[in-house]
Amino acid sequence: MGRGGERVETQKSIATYSASKSGDIRQHGGKITWDEVRQHKTPQDAWLVYRNKVYDVSGWQDHPGGNVIFTHAGGDCTDIFAAFHPLGATSYMDPFYIGELVPGSDKKPEAQANFERAYRDLRGKLIMGGFFKASPFYYVWKVVSTVALAVGAWMLVAWSQALAIQMLSAFILALFWQQCGWLAHDFLHHQVFKERAYGDLAGIMIGNVFQGFSVAWWKNKHNTHHAVPNLVESSPDAQDGDPDIDTMPILAWSLKMADRAKEYSWGPFFLRHQAFLYFPILLVARISWLLQSFLFVFEHVPGASLWATKGATTERQAIKNVGLEKAGLLLYYLWYGALMFCNMSLPRVLIYFVASQMMCGFLLALVFGLGHNGMAVYDADARPDFWKLQVTTTRNVTGGWLIQWFCGGLGYQVDHHLFPMIPRHRLGQLHGLVESFCKEHGVKYHETSMWEGTLEVLAHLASVTKEFVTDFPAM
Numbered sequence: 263m264g265r266g267g268e269r270v271e272t273q274k275s276i277a278t279y280s281a282s283k284s285g286d287i288r289q290h291g292g293k294i295t296w297d298e299v300r301q302h303k304t305p306q307d308a309w310l311v312y313r314n315k316v317y318d319v320s321g322w323q324d325h326p327g328g329n330v331i332f333t334h335a336g337g338d339c340t341d342i343f344a345a346f347h348p349l350g351a352t353s354y355m356d357p358f359y360i361g362e363l364v365p366g367s368d369k370k371p372e373a374q375a376n377f378e379r380a381y382r383d384l385r386g387k388l389i390m391g392g393f394f395k396a397s398p399f400y401y402v403w404k405v406v407s408t409v410a411l412a413v414g415a416w417m418l419v420a421w422s423q424a425l426a427i428q429m430l431s432a433f434i435l436a437l438f439w440q441q442c443g444w445l446a447h448d449f450l451h452h453q454v455f456k457e458r459a460y461g462d463l464a465g466i467m468i469g470n471v472f473q474g475f476s477v478a479w480w481k482n483k484h485n486t487h488h489a490v491p492n493l494v495e496s497s498p499d500a501q502d503g504d505p506d507i508d509t510m511p512i513l514a515w516s517l518k519m520a521d522r523a524k525e526y527s528w529g530p531f532f533l534r535h536q537a538f539l540y541f542p543i544l545l546v547a548r549i550s551w552l553l554q555s556f557l558f559v560f561e562h563v564p565g566a567s568l569w570a571t572k573g574a575t576t577e578r579q580a581i582k583n584v585g586l587e588k589a590g591l592l593l594y595y596l597w598y599g600a601l602m603f604c605n606m607s608l609p610r611v612l613i614y615f616v617a618s619q620m621m622c623g624f625l626l627a628l629v630f631g632l633g634h635n636g637m638a639v640y641d642a643d644a645r646p647d648f649w650k651l652q653v654t655t656t657r658n659v660t661g662g663w664l665i666q667w668f669c670g671g672l673g674y675q676v677d678h679h680l681f682p683m684i685p686r687h688r689l690g691q692l693h694g695l696v697e698s699f700c701k702e703h704g705v706k707y708h709e710t711s712m713w714e715g716t717l718e719v720l721a722h723l724a725s726v727t728k729e730f731v732t733d734f735p736a737m
């Protein structure tokens with residue numbers, strides 16, 4: 263569906279939604295207090311505050327960004343809304359409007375209010391300063407140089423049957439996938455194209471075809487992670503938790519998570535040894551992600567045709583390009599199979615498969631882990647404001663161009679989290695501004711080398727184990 267068609271579909275869906283709600287007492291019309299807003303915090307009963315206006319989005323499953331909208335139910339979405347949407351998206355909000363917030367009912371300290379204003383001013387300055395504009399040359403170079411890695415890996419396999427050369431090829435292929443991960447990430451955050459449909463198509467090419475991940479599966483998870491990083495959900499039906507730290511019963515990042523180990527027969531074993539098991543777990547992470555992607559795209563949903571998800575009853579209804587997604591994943595397994603079988607015996611194919619997948623899992627997860635693991639973890643009920651949440655749950659990685667290349671720009675994780683639509687090649691410049699802004703306002707800003715960061719992650723896992731086992735020695 264073209265871009266214009268998509269807009270019309272969104273408008274129609276909002277109109278249908280509004281009509282279905284017209285029987286409710288939606289037009290509150292008057293003043294609403296913060297205490298009242300906070301009562302409406304589940305997907306079925308969701309109120310949002312945007313610039314002191316209150317919106318009722320209860321049960322709006324057709325939101326083009328998916329269920330992430332409900333992460334902020336009962337709260338202020340002003341800054342996270344700005345982080346994700348194109349400028350015109352506010353024009354879709356009117357049908358959801360139900361009233362004005364009573365001034366001062368949030369009891370926000372003046373320093374906090376000033377700080378928020380300053381952050382929003384900073385965003386305005388960045389827009390005016392051209393920070394959100396991508397360089398086409400940079401991204402053409404990134405795509406070409408990344409694809410060259412896959413070509414190199416293929417040539418090595420075709421050239422030699424020596425195990426050492428095949429393993430070198432597996433490593434280069436793993437690097438290719440890792441770099442594709444960062445590149446798809448940029449396109450899907452709409453850092454590159456203003457026209458979002460192009461970003462989605464590039465994402466399917468790099469994500470599904472090159473890397474074997476479903477774009478819709480990844481986007482749902484990743485946007486939710488951005489909205490609520492390191493937040494442990496308040497209840498299973500609230501949808502206010504970060505899926506990236508939902509790693510139980512394998513890894514526990516907080517005492518609250520550790521408590522759930524008791525629900526699984528092998529949970530206590532993992533909890534006791536989680537710092538030692540962290541790296542072995544990273545090795546198999548990619549195989550699990552491939553499987554989740556495949557099931558997400560191909561799982562049969564009753565009522566949905568093969569190439570569409572209209573009428574679907576799960577979060578898969580958010581898949582916009584389901585036909586392309588399916589074709590993309592099939593193409594991935596086709597080219598990957600052709601590469602492996604072009605000059606290798608079956609036993610070598612199996613070794614190559616396991617080696618390439620595990621190496622990539624390690625390369626990807628090492629960077630993911632550095633971004634947030636071992637940083638502050640909050641309960642969703644006690645979520646801090648946007649800026650504090652994004653900064654205190656996130657770690658930057660220092661280092662020269664090689665480290666930044668390896669991390670795909672995510673060495674500037676804090677800066678990226680505050681402004682996810684700013685293209686990767688501008689993050690270095692942005693970093694200076696954000697760092698001094700944090701200092702000026704006394705907000706904690708954390709950065710380490712790759713090595714120190716990894717040690718911090720392991721130390722954090724060990725400390726959760728120690729604290730929990732001290733409280734519950736029977737574990």
Ligand code: HEM
Pocket residue numbers: 272310317319325326327328330331332333334339342343346347348351354355358450458485489
């Ligand atoms: C009344 C409130 C909201 C309205 C009317 C709304 C509307 C929209 C619209 C029209 C789009 C499509 C934009 C485009 O592609 O041009 C969109 C995308 C999106 N929205 Fe919202 N939104 C609301 C609240 C939220 C909130 C609170 C969040 C996050 C917590 C959110 C997260 C997203 C995301 C991540 C996307 C992008 C999805 C993608 O890249 O494909 N939205 N929203």
